[in-house]
Amino acid sequence: MAQPGALLGLQKTNLRQQAVTALRTAITSGELHPRSALVETELSERLQISRGTLREALRQLQQEGLVVTGARGRLFVRHLDTKEIHDIFAVRAALEALAASVVATNADRATVTAALRDVLARMGKARRTDTLDDRIEADLDFHRLLCVSAQNDTLLHSWTNLEGSIRMSIMYAGRGQAVGNMDVDRHLEMVDAIDTGDPVAAADSVRAHMHWAASNLVG
Structure with a gap:
């Protein structure tokens, strides 16, 4: 080795x-x-x-x-196969769509979306420095913050237990595909949907993102 x-x-x-x-x-x-x-x-x-x-x-x-x-x-x-990738992202979609729908109707929605935009700014900065570890951590911080902001301990616990699998899935298809899943504009679409205050639109945006991200990894 x-x-x-x-x-x-x-x-x-x-x-x-x-x-x-x-x-x-x-x-x-x-x-x-x-x-x-x-x-x-x-x-x-x-x-x-x-x-x-x-x-x-x-x-x-x-x-x-x-x-x-x-x-x-x-x-x-651990080795992941394509079915496991789809399974991981299906569960992520369910958890994070629920979180997004809750945040969209919260009174402190503006505070949360501002914090999410701050994380995305860090993700953008990591992109310019081309530090893959920083980009991975910024991406995970964004999705973790979304789940934390729902203030649902069971949801957060479920997402946290999935975090290792999420890390594995990020690198499933190699660096090129992985960085595609960390596209700042695609994440901003989710924040914008949450910012509308429409829980259905917020959840749909997360589901669409997860579907695209899984497809990007497995082809």
């Missing part, structure tokens, strides 16, 4: 979380390929952490849906 950038030695503070972040980045960037085996001895040496700390990090990544268990308990980077 090559010695790329994400999996380097870590600082001594909060090693587990740093390991989670490094491994997550390596997986979502394609540095660790889908279906590749995660060998504890190799990874702990590269990250310069104990195998116990590494196991804790890998357990969290299993919970996030980035890592799966194979034969004899071996861990592998």
